[in-house]
Amino acid sequence: MSLLLNARAPQGPRVAAEWRRRLASKAVVREGGKGELAEQSSESSLECGATEKRLSGTGSRPDTSSLNAEIRRVFDEPAYWKRHYVTAKTGVPTGLFGYPEFSSPEGLVGLLGSMSAEEQVAHSATVLKILDQLSDTLCQVLDAAELVRTVHPDERVVDAAVEAMHDLTTYMNQLNTHTGLYERYAMSGMLVWGRTETRTLLGPNSHTRFALQATKRIVDDRKAAEKLTKAEQGVAKIFLADFEKSGIHLSASQRRRFVDLSQRILILGQSFQIGAHPDSTHIVVSPATKLGGLPGQFRSSVVTRSGLFGRSDSAKVPLSIGGAVLKHVEDVEVRRDVYKSLHTSSKQQLDTLEELLSTRMELAKLLGKQSYAHLFLTDKMVRTPGAVMWRIHGELNEREGEELEALADLDVIRRSKQRDLGTASLPALHGWDRDYYTRLAVAEQSERTGGGVSAGYLSEYFSIGTVFEGLSQLFSRLYGIAFVPEPVRLGEVWHEEVRKFLVVDVGEDGNHSAARPRATLYCDLFHRPGKNCGPSHYTVRCSRRVDDD
Structure with a gap:
């Protein structure tokens, strides 16, 4: 297999380049202009990551x-990725995700001012379209800032992203209230619900009587x-x-309180997420020989008094290798200490959770609302906590x-422990x-x-590259x-x-010659110091129709 890969290696960059040329050659036909070759909008070009000039022809x-x-x-x-896909380290930075505003920490913070100014500009579109554009812009920046x-x-960039998130969230909550x-x-004719439903939503003590009256007039106007x-x-x-979920029907002081509480919840949530790690960073094992079985x-991660593994009275074991200790170390006391340390939070973290x-x-x-669960589920499919429990x-x-x-699977594991300890009954x-x-x-x-097949062999076979290759083939067929x-x-x-991929539409019939770009995928999958080790997925920007803005 490796020999076959090496034989194909010279074709690789040219093949990917050919795909990008094919994608770049796709004409965008303007309405009313059949066959006219046009540049994609800046929104579309940015989303697809296509940097080459559009060309005619099919290839x-x-x-x-x-x-x-x-x-x-x-x-x-x-080395192959860096040689063929990472650009030069000199020149003008394009900005994270291709956003020029994300070229510096100051650019992140400055987005709020530009967005506020954009809101003040008179627009001839409907209020619904304006709100849709504003919501889309807010989500783009908030989602990107959360990822950053x-x-x-x-x-410095992280601090700027946090500041931008706080400012933008406050701004968004102010808009919602x-x-x-x-x-x-309401006056623009956007509300189309019936009278009874509208009155129920606003509530009997609504402080926006003008909006309620306008809504009733508009609903009457078929x-x-x-x-x-x-x-x-x-x-x-x-x-x-x-609007209703943000308390638009409340008094002015209550709406201000809503903004303050929402902002506080955001800050506490971020603090809790940042602090989601064990209270300690390591445990001390004595004697160091109790680490028998560790691969x-x-x-090399274990620090002993003499600097040599197993030749000291004590060893400092970082919890970053706690998973390996739990899986391989024979001594039950060491495994127990690591397990408890991994699952013990600091008092500060507990206080943050309580607040x-x-x-x-x-x-x-x-x-x-009766509880935050009731509030959170209001616009979700299940609607209420009771419905969630009923489903469970x-x-x-x-x-x-x-x-x-x-239980039978657990008994298999218990019998393994029984044989290891030599006990008469299942422990x-x-x-x-x-x-x-x-x-x-x-x-x-x-x-x-x-x-049989060992776990090590499976891990070696299912490399990240092999998995992504399989996913691409699977998604192509499905x-x-x-x-x-x-x-x-x-x-x-x-x-x-970080690897970058275009997600392309190859058609239901698998006609790759008609491939069209649909999205950009950034993959940050390799471990590095300081990186959160948990799996996660972020949507930096959703698709939205922009030709009629």
């Missing part, structure tokens, strides 16, 4: 098998409602729900009997036993069946989309290990 069909090999190499060979806050290695904006929205498409009516209802690749929960409850009470109990009833299978399982005895049970089963490696421009990503 030849790219080699799909070579493209799959290219996907593997992009992930599995770091989480993954960027530069503390702005009675003038709400009244303008002509105004008929001018709205079903899509516009749906968007209008969503915006109305946002060699983890021993977060109490602030959420205060916000819910302010809006007339329903799932448990449907799966009645499956718990016996789960109890603790949290620090699970990984260790699961590994032993799998090894024992493999021996009984005459070999949904008609595929991944195409894309070079990163200077300043576009936050770390040189």
Whole structure:
């Protein structure tokens, strides 16, 4: 297999480049101009990451098998990625994600001023369109800032992202509690709900009587409602729900309190997320020989008095390798200490959680809800906490009997522990036993069946590159989309290990010659110091129609 990959290696960059040329050559036909070649809008070009000039013509069909090999190499060979896909380190930075405003920390903070100024500009479009544009812009910046806050290695950029998020969230909450904006929205004929439903939403003690009266007049005017498409009516209802959920019916002082509480919840939530780590960073093991079973690749992380593993009375074990300790170390006391340390939070973290929960409850009470769960689920599919619990109990009833299978699996692990300890009866399982005895049970089963596939072999086979290659092939068959490696421009990503792909539409019939770009995917999948190790997914920008703005 490796020989085959090496034989195809010279084709790789040319194949990916051919895909990008094919994508760049797609003409965008303006309405009323058949066959006219046009530049894509700046929104579309940025979303797709297409930097080359649009060309006419179709060209030849790219080699799909070579493209799959290219996907593997992009992930599995770091030097190959840097040589063919990372641009020069000199020049004018393009800004994170291609946003020029994200070229510096100051640019992040300065976005609020430009967005506020944009709101003041007179616009000839409907209020609904204006709100949709404003909401889209806010979400773009907030989502991007949240990602930057989480993954960027530069503390100055992280601090700027946090400041931008706080300012923009305050701004958004102020808009959602702005009675003038709400009244303008109502007067523009955007509300199409019936009288009874509107009155119920606003409540008997509404402080926006003018908006209520305007809404009633508009609902009576069937002509105004008929001018709205079903899509516009749906968007209008969503915006109305946002206003109501933000307490537009409250008094001025209560609305200010809503903004303050919402901002406090954001800050506490971020603090809780940042502090979501064990109270300590390491444990001390004495004697160091109790670390028997720890694989060699983890021993360099262990600090002993003499600097040599196993030759000292004590060893300092970082919790960053706690998973390996729980899986491999034979000594039960060491595993127990690591497990408890990994699951022990600091008092400050507990205090933050308590304040977060109490602030959420205060916000819910302010809006007339029984709890924050009731408030959060108001516009969700299940609507109420009771419905959630009903669904959970329903799932448990449907799966009645499956718990016996789960208990049987636990018994396999318990028997592994029994054999290890030499006890007459099945011993109890603790949290620090699970990984260790699961590994032993799998090894024992493999021996009984005459070999089998080891976990190490599977991990080696399922490299990141192999997995992404498989995903691209799977999505191509199921949904008609595929991944195409894309070079990163200077300043576009936050770390040189981040890979960039175009998500292209290859058509339901698999016609790759008609591929069209649909999205850009940034992949930050490799470990580095200071990076959050948990899996996560961020949407930097959603799709939105822009040709009729």
